[in-house]
Amino acid sequence: MSLGRKLKYGMVGGGPDAFIGGVHRIAAAIDGQTELVAGAFSSDPRKSRQQGEVLFLDPSRVYGSYEEMAQKEAALPEGERIDFVSIVTPNHMHFPVARTFIEAGFNVICDKPMTRTVEEAEELVRLVKKHDVVFALTHNYTGYPMVKQARALVKDGKIGTIRKVVVEYPQGWLATPQDAAGQKQAAWRTDPARAGVSSCVGDIGSHAENLARYITGLEMESILADMTTFVEGRRLEDDANLLVQYKGGARGVLWASQVAVGEENHLVIRIYGETGRLEWDQEDPNYLWFQVDGEPLQKWTRGSDYVGPDAAAHSRIPSGHPEGYLEGFANIYRNACAAMAAKITGETADPSRDFPTVEDGAIGVHFIHKAVESGQRRAWIDASYSPPA
Numbered sequence: 001m002s003l004g005r006k007l008k009y010g011m012v013g014g015g016p017d018a019f020i021g022g023v024h025r026i027a028a029a030i031d032g033q034t035e036l037v038a039g040a041f042s043s044d045p046r047k048s049r050q051q052g053e054v055l056f057l058d059p060s061r062v063y064g065s066y067e068e069m070a071q072k073e074a075a076l077p078e079g080e081r082i083d084f085v086s087i088v089t090p091n092h093m094h095f096p097v098a099r100t101f102i103e104a105g106f107n108v109i110c111d112k113p114m115t116r117t118v119e120e121a122e123e124l125v126r127l128v129k130k131h132d133v134v135f136a137l138t139h140n141y142t143g144y145p146m147v148k149q150a151r152a153l154v155k156d157g158k159i160g161t162i163r164k165v166v167v168e169y170p171q172g173w174l175a176t177p178q179d180a181a182g183q184k185q186a187a188w189r190t191d192p193a194r195a196g197v198s199s200c201v202g203d204i205g206s207h208a209e210n211l212a213r214y215i216t217g218l219e220m221e222s223i224l225a226d227m228t229t230f231v232e233g234r235r236l237e238d239d240a241n242l243l244v245q246y247k248g249g250a251r252g253v254l255w256a257s258q259v260a261v262g263e264e265n266h267l268v269i270r271i272y273g274e275t276g277r278l279e280w281d282q283e284d285p286n287y288l289w290f291q292v293d294g295e296p297l298q299k300w301t302r303g304s305d306y307v308g309p310d311a312a313a314h315s316r317i318p319s320g321h322p323e324g325y326l327e328g329f330a331n332i333y334r335n336a337c338a339a340m341a342a343k344i345t346g347e348t349a350d351p352s353r354d355f356p357t358v359e360d361g362a363i364g365v366h367f368i369h370k371a372v373e374s375g376q377r378r379a380w381i382d383a384s385y386s387p388p389a
Helices: 020-029 045-054 066-074 091-103 118-131 145-155 184-189 200-216 309-313 325-345 358-377
Strands: 007-013 034-040 084-088 107-110 135-137 162-170 220-228 239-246 251-257 268-273 276-281 287-292 298-301
Touching (some): 007 066, 007 091, 034 066, 084 091, 084 325, 091 107, 091 118, 107 325, 118 358, 135 325, 145 200, 145 276, 145 287, 145 309, 162 239, 200 268
Parallel strands (some): 007 084
Antiparallel strands (some): 220 239, 276 287
C-alpha cells in the first residue's frame, strides 16, 4: 500500500543566514517525497516571516514560535497538518522543541547532538516510546553508500574480529577567535549556554563516535580523554584526544580538533581486524579501501555492480559522478520518511532503510558527557551505557 502523497513537514530554525537549515531543506527535497508547508524559522517572528516569504509558504503557516506551530498544526485535519517536524536550531533548543512536537503526536527529524544533557536525552527516549512516533537524528555520515558497504563487510566477517579502530575529525576553522568576533556559527558552538558542555567533541567528535559505532557495532567500555582549549578566552574545548576500550577487547583512538590549521572536514575512519582492514575518508567519500591480509589493497567504488544491496540502495547515480554530503542527509530523510509512511498506512517498515534513532542520540549525548568528565578528571572512566527503562 502506498501513502499516495508527499509527506508534509515543518521546520523549526533555519532562518535567514542559517547554514544547516538550507542543507536540511535541500536533502528533504532530493527524492521528491516531502513538502515544506510550515515553519517557525526564528525566535524573532519578523525573521520567521521573512524566511517564510523566501520559501513561498502560506503566511498563515509561518509561525512566530515553535509552541504556536505545534498547537495550530495539531489542530489541522490529518493529511493537511504536518507529518513531521525538522529541528535545525542550536543545541540548546533541540530538547524543548522535540518534546513539544512529540507530545503533540508529531514525528521528528532532529539535528545532532540530540540534547545538551543525558537527562534530556533519556526523557526523549521515553517520550518517543510513549507517543509511538518516528524520531530520526541526522548523523548524516551513516547515510553514505560506502559507509553502508563498510558496515556490511564488518557484519559479514570480511576483516575478522576487530582489534583496532582509529577515527579522526580535524577541522581548522576555529584556529582563530572567530567566536569572540561574533561570527554566528562559531559563537553558538563555543557558548556553553547554547552548545552544552562541549564544543569540539559535541560538534564533531560526536560524529566520529557515531560513525565508528555504526560501522563496527562496538560499544564503548571505558575512555581516557585529553581535552584542550587552545584559543585564549574560549569557554569550551577546541581539541580532544581519546583512547577507547571497547567491550569485547578492541581498542580505539578518537581525535577531533577545530584548530587543525588547513583542515576542512577531514573525517576519516580506519578499522583493523584479525584478517583485514577498511578505510573511508569523508572528503573522498565515493571510495572504500579494503584489504585482506596478504592480498592486494582494493579500492571499492560507489555505484559499482559488486557493492552490496545496502550500499546500492543508498546510491542514486552511476559511479564516476560524485555523491556526498547532501545525499547522505537525503538518505536519512528518505529512510525516516519511509518509516513514517509505513506507520500511517499500517505497513511494516523495511529494516534495511535504517537511520539514527532517538536511542542513538542518547548514546551520543552520554559519550559527550563522559568525554568531558574524563578530560576534567584526567583519568580512565567507565563509558558504558545502559538505556533508560
